[in-house]
Amino acid sequence: MLRFFGEVMNLWTEGVCMFDDRSPIYHQIAEAIKNDILSGELGADEQVMSTNQYAAYYRINPATAAKGFQQLVDEGVLYKRRGIGMFVSPDARRSLVEQRRERFFADVVEPMVSEARIIGIPLDDVVARIQAMRGGEPV
Amino acid sequence: MSLGIDIQGLTVRYPDVTAIDDLTLRLAGGKIYGLLGRNGSGKTTLLSLIAAYRRVREGRVIVDGQEPFENERLTQQICLIREAGDVVIDGDSVGNILRRARLLRPTWDDDAAERLLELFELPRRRGVSKLSRGQRSALGITVGLASRAPLTMFDESYLGMDAPSRYAFYDALLEDYMEHPRTIILSTHLIEEVARLFEEVVIIDRGRLVAHEDTDTLRMRGAAVVGPAVAVDDFTAGMTVLGEQRLGGTKSVTVYGDIGEDARRVATDWGLELSPVALQDLFVHLTKGDHA
Structure with a gap:
């Protein structure tokens, strides 16, 4: 109920829909590129789209796109080569993985545990399910 | 040029x-x-x-x-x-x-x-x-x-x-x-x-200027505060309220203005949810009122 009430989604009626109203667009651009780096879609020292290409593709103002890219440069995720473009920093993936790992328990595990408590799922059941999912995989 | x-x-x-x-x-x-x-x-x-x-x-x-x-x-x-x-x-x-x-x-x-x-x-x-x-x-x-x-x-x-x-x-x-x-x-x-x-x-x-801002900044200035009615009222007291809706004991109040880090922490403590408002909604709130 709470969630439904407060949620404001902003959808394109047509074309590429990728951003919502939860945070500034430039922030979402930066997150999207980080996700591409984490998933391996963008490799180390690989060139990323130019801000203009990015703006045209997603139909957003180029200044907004530039702001998102600048944030990544400031964080050391991307680096610039003058006159050529922007590239993925060699150790971007490693440091992003590290950051995500630090946040994993706070962002994923703790909310899951509190949700399980609220709706009355015993933590033993949760652990059992995780064990089952692990299956034959080596840990 | x-x-x-x-x-x-x-x-x-x-x-x-x-x-x-x-x-x-x-x-x-x-x-x-x-x-x-x-x-x-x-x-x-x-x-x-x-x-x-x-x-x-x-x-x-x-x-x-x-x-x-x-x-x-x-x-x-x-x-x-x-x-x-x-x-x-x-x-x-x-x-x-x-x-x-x-x-x-x-x-x-x-x-x-x-x-x-x-x-x-x-x-x-x-x-x-x-x-x-x-x-x-x-x-x-x-x-x-x-x-x-x-x-x-x-x-x-x-x-x-x-x-x-x-x-x-x-x-x-x-x-x-x-x-x-x-x-x-x-x-x-x-x-x-x-x-x-x-x-x-x-x-x-x-005929009057209501807002002139960087688009992202303007969007982030609006917030819907959602939660138990009493807590929402306490939290939004003194803020510029653009609109409100009530559903049972839950209330959603749309406010306009900067909400600082401290206020955000208070909201979390009180079990309130803060969510951004679409530009369209913000526009509707900022320009509503009596139009002849």
Whole structure:
């Protein structure tokens, strides 16, 4: 109920829909590129789209796109080569993985545990399910 | 090249209504601006004054350091496309209209005009009287973009165009702007469609300036505070409340203004959810009220 009430989604009626109203667009651009780096879609020292290409593709103002890219440069995720473009920093993936790992328990595990408590799922059941999912995989 | 605009104390009175009411606004130029306002809010009057279609009686409109009225050096650099009408004379053909626009505009680009005709599937020989409303709008947009005027303004120029044509317009506008940066003002009420194209947004209501901000900043200024009614009321006391809704014991209050880190922590402690508000909703809240 709470969630439904407060949620404001902003959808394109047509074309590429990728951003919502939860945070500034430039922030979402930066997150999207980080996700591409984490998933391996963008490799180390690989060139990323130019801000203009990015703006045209997603139909957003180029200044907004530039702001998102600048944030990544400031964080050391991307680096610039003058006159050529922007590239993925060699150790971007490693440091992003590290950051995500630090946040994993706070962002994923703790909310899951509190949700399980609220709706009355015993933590033993949760652990059992995780064990089952692990299956034959080596840990 | 792009032109900046400096408006001070601008007032326009009609016999029965004040269309522009002591408006002060400065646009640095070189950006895509969204001009948002309800019908009758003064958008068209404002753009007409910037384009020197009419003389300023009270206040000042300065474009690139000069008054545009009866200033040919400036007016050939300013292009206003109002809803279709302007560039269209019945009995004329598409090709003739483009030829005429070309004579008026030192920055005219033939190739761009050709590409846009193709994009909107406008036949050069077609008589304007045989064009649909949407095609007339597309012709206006073709003239507006191919003019490459350092200050280009589109006043609800998409009327009658279907969604695919409107998106084709937005794409063409964005592409052309990136290749040839200039000052572009788009007045619209189809906010969600174009909000992301705007670097800055100007909202006017009843001839007055309501907001002028960087688009992302403006969006982040609105927040919906949702939670138990009592906690929501306590939290939002003293804030600028734009609207509220209640459903049982749950209340959602839309507020406008900066919510700092401390306040956000308090909200979390009290079990309140803060969520951003879509620009369209913010616009509706900021411009609602009695409209005659």
